[in-house]
Amino acid sequence: MQKTKRLLAIEKIIAEENISSQDILLKKLKGKGIICTQATLSRNLRQIGAGRIPDGKGGYRYLMSDIPRSYRKITGKLQVLPAIQEIIDAKGLMVIRTLPGNASSTAYYIDNSGRFEIAGTIAGDDTILVIPRDGITIPQVHSCLEIVLPGLHDKVKNK
Amino acid sequence: MQKTKRLLAIEKIIAEENISSQDILLKKLKGKGIICTQATLSRNLRQIGAGRIPDGKGGYRYLMSDIPRSYRKITGKLQVLPAIQEIIDAKGLMVIRTLPGNASSTAYYIDNSGRFEIAGTIAGDDTILVIPRDGITIPQVHSCLEIVLPGLHDKVKNK
DNA sequence: TTGTTTTTTGCATATTTATTCATTTATTTT
DNA sequence: AAAATAAATGAATAAATATGCAAAAAACAA
Numbered sequence A, B: 001m002q003k004t005k006r007l008l009a010i011e012k013i014i015a016e017e018n019i020s021s022q023d024i025l026l027k028k029l030k031g032k033g034i035i036c037t038q039a040t041l042s043r044n045l046r047q048i049g050a051g052r053i054p055d056g057k058g059g060y061r062y063l064m065s066d067i068p069r070s071y072r073k074i075t076g077k078l079q080v081l082p083a084i085q086e087i088i089d090a091k092g093l094m095v096i097r098t099l100p101g102n103a104s105s106t107a108y109y110i111d112n113s114g115r116f117e118i119a120g121t122i123a124g125d126d127t128i129l130v131i132p133r134d135g136i137t138i139p140q141v142h143s144c145l146e147i148v149l150p151g152l153h154d155k156v157k158n159k
Numbered sequence C: 001t002t003g004t005t006t007t008t009t010g011c012a013t014a015t016t017t018a019t020t021c022a023t024t025t026a027t028t029t030t
Numbered sequence D: 001a002a003a004a005t006a007a008a009t010g011a012a013t014a015a016a017t018a019t020g021c022a023a024a025a026a027a028c029a030a
Helices: A001-015 A022-031 A038-048 A066-073 A075-085 A103-111 A138-150 B003-018 B022-031 B038-048 B066-073 B077-083 B103-111 B138-146
Strands: A050-054 A062-064 A084-090 A095-097 A118-123 A128-131 B052-053 B060-064 B084-090 B093-098 B118-123 B125-130
Touching: A001 A022, A001 A038, A001 A050, A001 A062, A001 A138, A022 A038, A038 A050, A038 B052, A038 B125, A050 B038, A066 A118, A075 B052, A103 A118, A103 A138, A128 A138, B003 B022, B003 B038, B003 B052, B003 B060, B003 B138, B022 B038, B038 B052, B077 B125, B093 B103, B093 B138, B103 B118, B103 B138, B125 B138
Parallel strands: none
Antiparallel strands: A050 A062, A050 B052, A084 A095, A095 A128, A118 A128, B052 B060, B084 B093, B093 B125, B118 B125
16 A cells, blocks of 8 residues: 555654655655655645644744654554454454454553544453544554554555 | 733634634634734744644644643642742843742743743742743743743733 | 445645745834 | 834735645445
């Protein structure tokens, strides 16, 4: 999925560099082989919750707004990702299967990602039910999870 | 000072309401008897660190960005303001005199306001030295303190 | 597969926001 | 106080961002 890749690249770039306009970001993406138009970028920035705020030095920069950004503060991603075995879409919800005993910590990680898209999770021993918010589609949850856990969809295929 | 009043009004409005554009904010201000142009508003929003971020519902809203906003989380403003007795500009710095024994708590409050403009503070028993960042002028620090402690300049005159 | 529906995208443009420049207002200095 | 300097402001406009619409791509169903 080309879009997911772009969303991730955008998040990464604005976290690491001072990006003051979409045009500049557009060129940075181009440098990474990711081509799109300003229109798409504007939409994507909204989708991931990135805004343009004063940088305190007389200029502006793009940053993730609070809620989506919070996942960065959470440690343990490296433990979480390897535990995930399978992702299953089901009735507008999503089921994630993990290694035995890992559901709880993984669910905690997802909960605390602060992503708007996810209303909440319920975890058993090796199974997590991810409940998207009203109006959020399954593809949106996939994009969202790919942001929370980069590389997730490369690792596990949706069954 | 008309500007300080406007800055405060802007912070208040965007904290309390979903404001999606400067034009809308312009009208809200007008409703409170505060008249200015969009150009001024744009500058003021940058000055107070307010940015336009996705609201998670497909639209946008203005919000204070993290750092300047943090002062809202701090309690004790009501104890701090009455303790302040005098403000003195000095050598590009600022000295605040407080009631005896109150410098430390007041300085703590200012420190934790998270305002970009202030590099730091040093407090004795009844005296605080406020050190602005490079490039920040004394008038900017005054505006800044008026935001951190609304009503400050009505209460104490700069000597 | 093929047809159907949904999502994504670019183009062109509308909307919104930032800035330049000239003027006014406030502040500081002498 | 008057002169000099700095800050704030508006009008006009430049720059940047968002969006309507049509086309293309992707996801889905039969």
